[in-house]
Amino acid sequence: MMTHLDNLESKSIHILREAYNRFGNLCMLWSIGKDSTVLLALARKAFFGHVPFPLVHIDTHYKIPEMIEYRDRLAREWKLDMVYGENADALAQKKTFPDGNCTRIECCKNLKTEALRCTLSGEWPRYRMNHDTGLYERDENTEPYTGVILGIRADEEGSRSKERYFSPRDKNNDWDIGDQPPEFWGQYKTDFKPGTHIRIHPLLDWTELDVWEYIRRENVPVVPLYFNQGDGKRYRSLGCWPCTSPVESEATNIDEIIEELKTGKFANIAERSGREQDKEDGGGLEELRKDGYM
Amino acid sequence: MDTCNVFDNKEMNIVIVGHVDHGKSTVIGRLLADTNSLPQGKLDQIKALCRRTDKPFEYAFLLDALKDERAQGITIDTARCFFKTEKRKYIIIDAPGHIEFLKNMITGASRAEAALLVIDAHEGIMENSRRHGYMLSMLGIRQVVVLVNKLDLVPAEDRQRVYEEIVAEYSAFLQNVEIIPQHFIPISAVEGYNIAAKSEELPWYDGITVLEALDAFKEIADGDDHAFRMWVQDVYKFTNSRDERRIIAGTVSAGRLHVGDEVMFLPSGKKTKVHSIEGFNEPEQTSVSTGKATGFCMTEQIYAKRGELCCKIGEQPPRTGSLVKTSIFWLGKEPLDTEKVYKIKIGSAAVGMRVEKILGVLNASTLENSEKQTVERHEVAQCLLHFERPLAFDLSGQCADTSRFVIVDDYEIAGGGIITDVEEDEELEKKLIRRNVKWIQSSMTPHERESYYRQQAQLIILTGNIQIDKKEIARKLEKKLLEHGKIAYYLGIGNVLYGVNSDIKSDDSMNSPEERNEHIRRLGEVANILLDAGNILIVTANELIPDELDTLRQIIRTDNIRTVWVGVDNRRAADFDFYYPVPSKSIADELAQKLFCI
Numbered sequence: 050m051m052t053h054l055d056n057l058e059s060k061s062i063h064i065l066r067e068a069y070n071r072f073g074n075l076c077m078l079w080s081i082g083k084d085s086t087v088l089l090a091l092a093r094k095a096f097f098g099h100v101p102f103p104l105v106h107i108d109t110h111y112k113i114p115e116m117i118e119y120r121d122r123l124a125r126e127w128k129l130d131m132v133y134g135e136n137a138d139a140l141a142q143k144k145t146f147p148d149g150n151c152t153r154i155e156c157c158k159n160l161k162t163e164a165l166r167c168t169l170s171g172e173w174p175r176y177r178m179n180h181d182t183g184l185y186e187r188d189e190n191t192e193p194y195t196g197v198i199l200g201i202r203a204d205e206e207g208s209r210s211k212e213r214y215f216s217p218r219d220k221n222n223d224w225d226i227g228d229q230p231p232e233f234w235g236q237y238k239t240d241f242k243p244g245t246h247i248r249i250h251p252l253l254d255w256t257e258l259d260v261w262e263y264i265r266r267e268n269v270p271v272v273p274l275y276f277n278q279g280d281g282k283r284y285r286s287l288g289c290w291p292c293t294s295p296v297e298s299e300a301t302n303i304d305e306i307i308e309e310l311k312t313g314k315f316a317n318i319a320e321r322s323g324r325e326q327d328k329e330d331g332g333g334l335e336e337l338r339k340d341g342y343m
Numbered sequence: 344m345d346t347c348n349v350f351d352n353k354e355m356n357i358v359i360v361g362h363v364d365h366g367k368s369t370v371i372g373r374l375l376a377d378t379n380s381l382p383q384g385k386l387d388q389i390k391a392l393c394r395r396t397d398k399p400f401e402y403a404f405l406l407d408a409l410k411d412e413r414a415q416g417i418t419i420d421t422a423r424c425f426f427k428t429e430k431r432k433y434i435i436i437d438a439p440g441h442i443e444f445l446k447n448m449i450t451g452a453s454r455a456e457a458a459l460l461v462i463d464a465h466e467g468i469m470e471n472s473r474r475h476g477y478m479l480s481m482l483g484i485r486q487v488v489v490l491v492n493k494l495d496l497v498p499a500e501d502r503q504r505v506y507e508e509i510v511a512e513y514s515a516f517l518q519n520v521e522i523i524p525q526h527f528i529p530i531s532a533v534e535g536y537n538i539a540a541k542s543e544e545l546p547w548y549d550g551i552t553v554l555e556a557l558d559a560f561k562e563i564a565d566g567d568d569h570a571f572r573m574w575v576q577d578v579y580k581f582t583n584s585r586d587e588r589r590i591i592a593g594t595v596s597a598g599r600l601h602v603g604d605e606v607m608f609l610p611s612g613k614k615t616k617v618h619s620i621e622g623f624n625e626p627e628q629t630s631v632s633t634g635k636a637t638g639f640c641m642t643e644q645i646y647a648k649r650g651e652l653c654c655k656i657g658e659q660p661p662r663t664g665s666l667v668k669t670s671i672f673w674l675g676k677e678p679l680d681t682e683k684v685y686k687i688k689i690g691s692a693a694v695g696m697r698v699e700k701i702l703g704v705l706n707a708s709t710l711e712n713s714e715k716q717t718v719e720r721h722e723v724a725q726c727l728l729h730f731e732r733p734l735a736f737d738l739s740g741q742c743a744d745t746s747r748f749v750i751v752d753d754y755e756i757a758g759g760g761i762i763t764d765v766e767e768d769e770e771l772e773k774k775l776i777r778r779n780v781k782w783i784q785s786s787m788t789p790h791e792r793e794s795y796y797r798q799q800a801q802l803i804i805l806t807g808n809i810q811i812d813k814k815e816i817a818r819k820l821e822k823k824l825l826e827h828g829k830i831a832y833y834l835g836i837g838n839v840l841y842g843v844n845s846d847i848k849s850d851d852s853m854n855s856p857e858e859r860n861e862h863i864r865r866l867g868e869v870a871n872i873l874l875d876a877g878n879i880l881i882v883t884a885n886e887l888i889p890d891e892l893d894t895l896r897q898i899i900r901t902d903n904i905r906t907v908w909v910g911v912d913n914r915r916a917a918d919f920d921f922y923y924p925v926p927s928k929s930i931a932d933e934l935a936q937k938l939f940c941i
């Protein structure tokens with residue numbers, strides 16, 4: 050008898066395998082957060098202990114330092130093909146919100162959307178982990194990725210609730226939300242014009258609670274920032290530190306987090322309520338996402 | 344109290360459909376609000392947004408999240424929303440009602456096990472009320488509840504009459520498309536009548552509420568008692584990470600699979616046994632059931648590939664063929680073109696397809712049939728389709744995953760359909776299935792034979808440009824292998840052409856596609872016997888293309904096959920295991936070294 054989690058797991062694995070079969074230049078975005086880490090755990094299941102494509106991290110340099118440390122540790126332990134990219138210019142010219150030179154939304158555009166676009170296309174340098182030395186080296190491979198796996202969920206916010214499992218992006222990385230391809234009977238859009246790419250979303254049907262229950266069941270390692278370290282605060286969603294605030298919570302372990310989500314104080318509070326960029330205006334996130342934000 | 348333990352069973356996907364503006368999104372929004380299912384502050388946030396943009400408040404905005412949707416007051420694309428009751432978890436799929444977005448409605452409805460169909464009492468049954476009803480039937484959704492909405496707009500004294508007229512008329516329509524609705528419920532989404540609680544406003548109605556109707560839907564049986572079906576999604580061998588397992592991966596569409604089961608792959612007809620069920624980070628399994636994304640290793644390493652349908656020997660086999668009768672719905676911007684080659688995708692199989700004949704076109708709203716010979720966007724038709732290669736599948740009504748397909752035009756999914764009948768044909772696949780079933784087994788297994796001969800049977804296919812002498816390389820390789828104590832044999836295709844094939848050999852045989860195919864098939868059969876005998880077999884033939892290699896792989900039961908191309912042809916570099924653009928004396932030695940370390 051398949052349980053709710055078994056079902057979600059199998060559907061996601063099916064999507065991952067389909068992506069791996071259909072896309073020659075496939076990668077998975079790993080934000081180090083709980084969702085994309087669950088995705089990584091699912092990939093290891095899908096491919097029987099292997100992760101046969103690179104993991105790409107967009108480094109905004111405003112991630113909480115523990116996250117990068119955790120990323121590299123897991124990359125070494127699990128022998129991941131780890132790649133990162135960044136918006137070096139914007140960082141050098143301090144075109145960021147914490148530097149006081151632009152709004153939160155513009156900052157997201159610079160450090161995430163632009164960095165993502167140019168890292169995926171190969172226009173900007175990519176850095177790849179050399180497992181012999183444990184250090185990152187400039188990646189010789191500048192081929193564009195044509196399939197990009199992301200851990201977004203439909204329950205996060207409005208525009209994500211309308212996503213496809215396989216969602217095309219045009220040459221400029223834009224999402225034509227008014228005219229998405231049909232997708233039914235487990236048949237996805239895997240044919241695409243040169244220059245365009247497909248975003249693949251295996252976690253669309255998962256809720257925040259599902260993610261935590263899966264983390265518990267599968268012993269998925271997550272960053273300790275999700276737990277209260279004794280100061281009565283924890284992160285519910287991890288972004289850049291200037292724009293993500295921790296929530297008040299006593300939960301020190303996974304069981305307590307699950308309890309909190311099921312019946313406790315967060316049962317009725319949106320997960321991204323700690324994310325400032327969602328609030329700036331009504332359709333802020335939709336606009337960001339049309340331009341290629343995850 | 345932990346109220347969620349009951350949720351260990353499956354979630355249910357429910358779609359809400361109906362004509363544009365009949366109140367679908369409002370029903371869901373109201374349901375979320377009335378059951379306290381919204382995140383804190385969400386309702387206030389929408390109210391504030393409406394004030395700011397000077398719009399009247401709409402419950403629909405809880406679902407219609409896109410700027411364009413709110414600006415136009417219309418749902419453009421399907422939204423998922425997560426909802427739970429005491430009984431179970433739901434994903435509610437809010438579909439758009441505008442005809443322009445039928446593809447999005449289908450996208451949403453195809454994921455659902457049950458449907459709510461909304462009809463505006465004020466406006467009555469409209470074109471898409473009917474079309475959506477028909478589509479539900481085509482998509483195989485049999486559990487339907489009809490909501491007669493906006494009764495607040497009908498004067499109190501007329502409500503019951505208006506409601507009953509709609510019930511009568513719409514029931515008759517649904518009956519024509521083989522749907523018997525479980526309930527009709529009179530509601531007002533805006534006023535909240537009969538959504539989460541029974542309303543005093545409609546005292547003449549004593550049935551259930553929308554919320555109760557959701558919980559009354561039944562979970563669909565998991566399909567474990569059907570004959571086993573699994574599409575081969577991929578075959579993995581992660582040799583780079585020093586993993587020597589060769590795993591057939593796929594998701595079980597129906598039935599159960601156990602270690603030790605004898606399985607067959609169709610259309611190729613290859614047989615093997617399940618050696619082990621593979622998994623990662625989970626307890627060892629000896630069987631898997633419907634819905635599971637799994638993988639298994641085989642006892643005999645046969646060549647199976649993506650697109651084949653795996654079934655169990657002794658159970659009802661799937662059908663195979665290339666000419667099928669289908670019911671399709673068309674979503675393409677251009678009408679269906681009988682001259683064009685489309686691609687059909689069924690399960691993991693994909694193949695070129697032509698429309699052989701349009702048998703009839705149906706208006707999905709009026710249910711009128713016509714004989715016209717074109718199928719326009721949003722029409723439904725019966726068609727005879729011709730696949731470029733035979734495929735394996737089931738007929739509709741047996742197993743959903745193996746009887747439904749989509750049609751791809753260029754880069755886009757342009758239609759979908761179900762297979763209703765098949766003209767069986769006598770193809771290679773049929774021959775192979777028969778051969779394998781009738782094969783007279785020796786008392787010696789291939790494995791035992793290997794240990795006697797101290798070698799694995801292997802086929803080396805040497806091919807390449809016609810001007811290049813491959814025979815010399817083959818002879819040299821054969822000699823070298825024999826000198827090193829191997830049992831090797833060189834077979835040139837010429838040895839088959841004038842003997843086994845003498846009945847069909849003509850002067851230009853190898854240039855006529857039909858004859859060439861048959862020559863290659865026979866070469867494959869002869870090679871198969873020599874390999875079954877345990878030989879290392881070297882075969883030469885001119886300019887074998889990848890499709891022909893596939894034919895050979897299909898016929899030959901071992902997958903221990905290496906391919907070599909000699910001569911300049913850059914396209915071939917990727918298709919062959921070994922590519923030598925320049926012929927040289929050392930090729931035989933190099934091959935012996937690489938393949939046998941001698």
Ligand SMILES: Nc1nc2c(ncn2[C@@H]2O[C@H](COP(=O)(O)OP(=O)(O)OP(=O)(O)O)[C@@H](O)[C@H]2O)c(=O)[nH]1
Nearest residue numbers: 363364365366367368369417418440493531532533
């Ligand atoms: N008076 C009244 N108006 C309603 C009722 N239900 C919906 N409406 C109104 O009908 C209009 C359309 O409602 P929606 O919920 O957007 O309709 P829909 O079926 O989702 O429309 P599409 O998704 O675009 O096909 C809105 O202005 C609603 O306020 C109702 O019960 N009574």
Ligand SMILES: [Mg+2]
Nearest residue numbers: 367368417418
């Ligand atoms: Mg709507």
